[in-house]
Amino acid sequence: MSKNTDLKENLMGDLAQPSSVFEHKPLGVEFNWKTAEEHGIAALPDMPSGIVLPRASQAGRNVQRASSAHCIGHTVLGDDHGFRVQGESGLEINHFYVLNTVKNIVKMQEQVRFYFGWDPKKQTQHIFDVFAVLDNDERIAFAIKPEIRLNSTNKEKQDFEEHMQAVAWWVFEKDFADDVRILTEADLDPVALHNAKVLAAVRERDSDADLAAINEVRKLPSGGGLSLRELTLAIGMGARGYRALIRLLRSGEARLQALGRIGPQAVIVNVAGSKMIDHMPDRPMLFAQPQPYQTAA
Incomplete structure (x- = not known):
């Protein structure tokens, strides 16, 4: 066996063994497994496995790479x-x-x-x-x-x-x-900008969490609501459940009870079978209103 082959096998053996080098553990943060187990999330990954890149930009042109006057x-x-x-x-x-x-x-x-x-x-x-x-x-x-x-x-x-x-x-x-x-x-x-950024951040689907979230929200009476924190604890999937609940706001399965920032204390309402109340917040809509300009006489 060659020296290079021995080296390769040794490297693969090292990678196969648990090592603190490959553990994701933010500095200054100690994960409390006992607390996690109480909420039923100790055995669950924070994110679904697998990575799929987003589709490429469809821009008609690429923005310039650098500018002294503004950012890109x-x-x-x-x-x-x-x-x-x-x-x-x-x-x-x-x-x-x-x-x-x-x-x-x-x-x-x-x-x-x-x-x-x-x-x-x-x-x-x-x-x-x-x-x-x-x-x-x-x-x-x-x-x-x-x-x-x-x-x-x-x-x-x-x-x-x-x-x-x-x-x-x-x-x-x-x-x-x-x-x-x-x-x-x-x-x-x-x-609106804060909420828009939150919605964009949780866009990726998570089938199990999404199903659990919709089932939990549909347990509420039509027009009834609970805070995101309460519903997240009821789902029992930690951050995955929290993100799934926010996705329901984007899909229209739920809405905010009152105008405000999306956060743990925000109350979301089950809209299944209920008529939307006009003054309650909902995702906005756009309407085209052409106003043709006239040429000078």
Whole structure:
């Protein structure tokens, strides 16, 4: 047997043995197995086994790799393994999170190119930050810009407004979308953004936990609710059950009893067989409201 073969077998033997090198144990944290066993989670993995990468970004262009003026970012949205999205600012990424929670959006694409102009050989390009398709096939093109671009009194504001008016006119003229909207930081609600990030973080399905969560929620009377903490303890699957309960908020099987941040104390309500109360929070919906611009006489 060669020296290299001996070395390989020794390495494989070392990897096969339990070793503190391969144990995941955060510094300063001592796991209490007795407490875990009381909650029935000692023998359960924190996450389902197996890793599947998200689908690639469908952006019309890749954002630049670096900039001295702003940040760039990537995240994963959608359901289960999800899909990657990329943005040229933290503001864009935050709006992506919120749009991801809108229940009648069936498709979202970022960095979408739109060409317009009278001369077919010399088209002007505009990049829409997000293009969304609703479940009724209506299309909305979004431009995401800082509020200062709209409230400024300088020439930059005037140029931006004139540019967007021209872009919107051509969007309707070419039937590229049914509506054009501008989003700024003023359109971001801190609570909605927090909840949107929580929903995105628990997107991956976990069949056993999801089934246990829906069964536990359906034990509640129609319109009845309990806190996320109480329902998690009732499920007995620890963090897996907690995440599964939050997924029910996204799927519409449950809703928050009152407007607020998703957390252990938040009360979620069984909506099966009950009519939604108008003033109670639910995932928002978008409607396209085209307002065609007219050319100057």
